Amino acid sequence: MLISLILAWIAVILTIMTVLRYIARISRNKKLNTFFHKIHIPFGTLLIIVGGIHGILAGNPASATLANFEPASVLFTFNWGTVCYVLTLILALTYLLRKKMKRKWMIAHRIATVAMIVLLVLHIYDVGIRLPKRLFGNSQHAPAVTESSRVSSNSEQTNEQTSEQAKTTSSDTSANIVTFSGAQLKDGVYQGTADGYKGTITVAVTVKNGQVTAIDVISKSDTDRYFDEAKSLLDKIIGQQSLQVDAVTGATFSSAGLINAVYSALQNAVVSGTLQVNNIKLSEIH
Ligand code: HEM
Ligand code: HEM
CATH class of the missing domain: 1.20.120 (Four Helix Bundle (Hemerythrin (Met), subunit A))
Incomplete structure (x- = not known):
């Protein structure tokens, strides 16, 4: 504190x-x-x-x-x-x-x-x-998951993730509407950042055929012990094609940070709909 x-x-x-x-x-x-x-x-x-x-x-x-x-x-x-x-x-x-x-x-x-x-x-x-x-302050991030509220409108996202994202390739998924966490996504590789427990987490999210196929952690400052536990979430996000996953107990800050980072990256991929995210209660010590 x-x-x-x-x-x-x-x-x-x-x-x-x-x-x-x-x-x-x-x-x-x-x-x-x-x-x-x-x-x-x-x-x-x-x-x-x-x-x-x-x-x-x-x-x-x-x-x-x-x-x-x-x-x-x-x-x-x-x-x-x-x-x-x-x-x-x-x-x-x-x-x-x-x-x-x-x-x-x-x-x-x-x-x-x-x-x-x-x-x-x-x-x-x-x-x-x-x-x-x-x-x-560094007020650049508008996190999707905070202690008591969640930002769900696209307009509230800052255009922080400028440079490397939106290297969009084929984008037309309208024939068979495939969604991810309630939103239709454009293909591409998108970068997003959010605050973890100790500092910024940066991820690169790959979208192929409207589905999230890979999430790479580019940088983080959280302690390995907590972060590695929270990383199991990434497989869940990909497996369930959803951001509505629960935080890993005992690593809620790193979990929320990862979800927020993916959310922030995908804001630039949304074609229609709104990305749905669970509310995580950050009441634990970590
Ligand atoms: C409650 C804690 C401390 C007490 C009661 C204490 C007491 C003393 C006393 C009585 C002296 C003799 C000189 C004078 O009267 O000014 C002294 C000197 C000194 N103290 Fe402390 N001190 C305390 C904490 C610290 C701390 C935290 C540091 C450094 C991190 C420190 C570093 C020094 C140094 C460098 C000298 C001078 C040594 C010299 O003259 O060669 N002291 N201290
Ligand atoms: C006299 C002793 C101490 C001094 C001068 C000191 C100084 C500092 C400083 C300068 C920072 C960095 C603050 C920042 O991030 O801007 C820090 C952070 C920290 N210190 Fe100490 N410290 C002392 C004792 C302790 C002790 C006894 C603990 C025991 C658990 C501790 C645990 C931590 C932790 C966990 C942080 C990380 C930042 C946080 O979450 O607050 N420190 N300390």
């Missing part, structure tokens, strides 16, 4: 401000030194609080709010963020044990600082950066 991403970046700022304590010390600038000395312990403590809340909220889907959030099912699932957090606790611990550790506490504190920076970089590299996109 958005709050988790905002807290994540606040935690990054707090980390930078606490690390600057070292730069301030070696700069021998008295003002800087006093400032970073004063804020060090309060900011370090805040980092423990903010990083902790971020970690608890981080597993929630994008659409979750504070009213309907679910704490991580396994609190602090293992990832680099968790290791970062443990190091923050170790940093505080070295301070609390300073009397016992004597001079060694500062060495331990410095080593933990370097490890924290390395792991923070790994953590951000691992999960990617989504906050700017979330705040400043």
Whole structure:
């Protein structure tokens, strides 16, 4: 959820401000030194609080709010963020044990600082950066399946899928009216995109004799574990010649993303009728 991403970046700022304590010390600038000395312990403590809340909220889907959030099912699932957090606790611990550790506490504190920076970089590299996109938006997709509503009119689809699609070949299927999910389709290869759980899913859909014969995933950012489960939907869509298929339990976001991507691609293939899609309830964690 958005709050988790905002807290994540606040935690990054707090980390930078606490690390600057070292730069301030070696700069021998008295003002800087006093400032970073004063804020060090309060900011370090805040980092423990903010990083902790971020970690608890981080597993929630994008659409979750504070009213309907679910704490991580396994609190602090293992990832680099968790290791970062443990190091923050170790940093505080070295301070609390300073009397016992004597001079060694500062060495331990410095080593933990370097490890924290390395792991923070790994953590951000691992999960990617989504906050700017979330705040400043990418409103190009008009998804067919959303939490509570569905777009069914052709006009609401943006003309995002411009370049590679509509390489239409033979289009006349009027003799024997073959439909796909309630719509008559023109032959061709069509590209479509939609949001999955983590980012954009792009698919290429092949229509032959009015039927969908192949769906290729061109790109996706969702975690393999969920995405691979959701991919079984593609065989169903082709087998049943319908987009009215149910989401794969436990991978509802990737499922909805795939259905939306195919829907968005086929918007350009519709000759008559309207593509019918089931409403998927995105209430699960993933
Ligand atoms: C609650 C947590 C923390 C406590 C209680 C704490 C405490 C301290 C104390 C007492 C000092 C001695 C210098 C001074 O008084 O300003 C210090 C220095 C330092 N701390 Fe922390 N700290 C905490 C968290 C952190 C974090 C999160 C980082 C970095 C990610 C960090 C990095 C440093 C560095 C780089 C120094 C300077 C080392 C040097 O002068 O060589 N500390 N810390
Ligand atoms: C002090 C520690 C931490 C810092 C500074 C930190 C920082 C960040 C940053 C900068 C992001 C990227 C936000 C974006 O996409 O724009 C992020 C994402 C994420 N972090 Fe952390 N993190 C910390 C601890 C944790 C912990 C303890 C967890 C434990 C589960 C965690 C789990 C995640 C997850 C799953 C994401 C993916 C985005 C999301 O769904 O919220 N992080 N973190």
